[in-house]
Amino acid sequence: MTDPRELVSLLETLCPMFLLVDQNGCIQQAGPTLQKLRPDLQLVGQGFLDVFELIRPRTVTTIPALMSMARAKLHLKFHDEPRTALKGLVAPLPHSGGAVINLSFGISILDAVRDYALTSADFSGTDLAIELLYLVEAKSAAMEASRSLNLRLQGAMLAAEEQAYTDTLTGLKNRRAMDHVLAHMISANSAFALMHLDLDFFKSVNDRLGHAAGDFVLQQAARIMLEETRDNDTVARVGGDEFVIVFKGLTREDTLEAIAGRLIQRLNEPMLFQNQKCSVSASIGTALSTQFQVLKAADILHAADLALYQAKRDGRSCHRLYSTLTNARP
Incomplete structure (x- = not known):
């Protein structure tokens, strides 16, 4: 059997937004990125359903029902503000009765990066979210460069028009x-x-x-x-x-x-x-x-x-x- 500490270390590397919960839904371990979302709240020791509100499936209201949701996608939010939207996947641990719940931001990633000042270090190296962040950053840089170029072109066009209507010797109109x-x-x-x-x-x-x-x-x-x-x-x-x-x-x-x-x-x-x-x-x-x-x-x-x-x-x-x-x- 894998040593629990090795399991936690592995999860922190591969799934920095994981939760390790026991059979009663009490959080035993929390990934570093997930903890970063609530720096003033010690997640370990909290009840999963006390921290998160399950949006879908709506039928899941108890821990046993949650534990039975293996391979099913969860949609949830924090109870407190900011109520960041999250997606989750439950992976039961066969011998302990607990589970690993891996969370991600889904389409809310851009809001999350803004709200929590996240960087690439807060995600798994293979997470496609990193690619998305790079694409967004590249697009923002390209748009800014485009705006700057447009302003320069407009300035050059206005200067050219002004020159076309100006007598160069006297500065009067021509x-x-x-x-x-x-x-x-x-x-x-x-x-x-x-x-x-x-x-x-x-x-x-x-x-x-x-x-x-x-x-x-x-x-x-x-x-x-x-x-x-x-x-x-x-x-x-x-x-x-x-x-x-x-x-x-x-x-x-x-x-x-x-x-x-x-x-x-x-x-x-x-x-x-x-x-x-x-x-x-x-x-x-x-x-x-x-x-x-x-x-x-x-x-x-x-x-x-x-x-x-x-x-x-x-x-x-x-x-x-x-x-x-x-x-x-x-």
């Missing part, structure tokens, strides 16, 4: 962005004003001081336009020294005249680049979306161009409204 804004406002039937601004004498700055000075002037002009407009307005560089400002919801001509006046005044002030004065001015033409019965982007852009050309013909460094032109056709 023509593509302006076209997108105009299409959106027109489709939404929003009222707006479109201001076309051209820097006068910019070519002479480039010719006299070089392209670095010209780039500096464009950057300073962009800064001034941003400072004189609102956050929900769109300032775009649409050509070498040409800019378009779209004023959302603003169609008051007196207000637009005042904004254009401030822009002209500030852009007329000489800019210093490496101790050299860079002198430009600004000619501006403005058209209103409300001047058109059927509005198209090309039409309002053309109207603002006509007003701009009139400002240049009138001596530059001034602002003209399309509505004041004698050949205006709203």
Whole structure:
């Protein structure tokens, strides 16, 4: 006959969630993992049915009935919290009248690992639960890696979209962005004003001081336009020294005249680049979306161009409204 101590050692190795009970259902030995589930309760000496509630088979309510359940699967839970669900198998010991009851978590293993901080050391080395834990861990790691990759891809996509709509020299919107804004406002039937601004004498700055000075002037002009407009307005560089400002919801001509006046005044002030004065001015033409019965982007852009050309013909460094032109056709 196997020495009882050898039997217990064998069971601890192969079945770390075993219970050794006597013929009266009193727990004689408990596997280390099972004891870990109830660290404050000494399982040895407790009655099996005092610790566990049998869920199935429902007909088993006594120890003799339990002992007769050889090879039948048991479904049980702890009486106290947390009421972890367990599965069991009874193996009677022929000479002692007792039995070995081997327990497992079944599909509750993930909850158990979380609730009791179990590790691979708490299971038999051949237990398929270990494989499941590794698969879950691998899946979690893969999902986390996937989420991280998706976030990076989204960030890269947003950065690429932002770059596609941005003028790299000035940081303003570009023509593509302006076209997108105009299409959106027109489709939404929003009222707006479109201001076309051209820097006068910019070519002479480039010719006299070089392209670095010209780039500096464009950057300073962009800064001034941003400072004189609102956050929900769109300032775009649409050509070498040409800019378009779209004023959302603003169609008051007196207000637009005042904004254009401030822009002209500030852009007329000489800019210093490496101790050299860079002198430009600004000619501006403005058209209103409300001047058109059927509005198209090309039409309002053309109207603002006509007003701009009139400002240049009138001596530059001034602002003209399309509505004041004698050949205006709203």
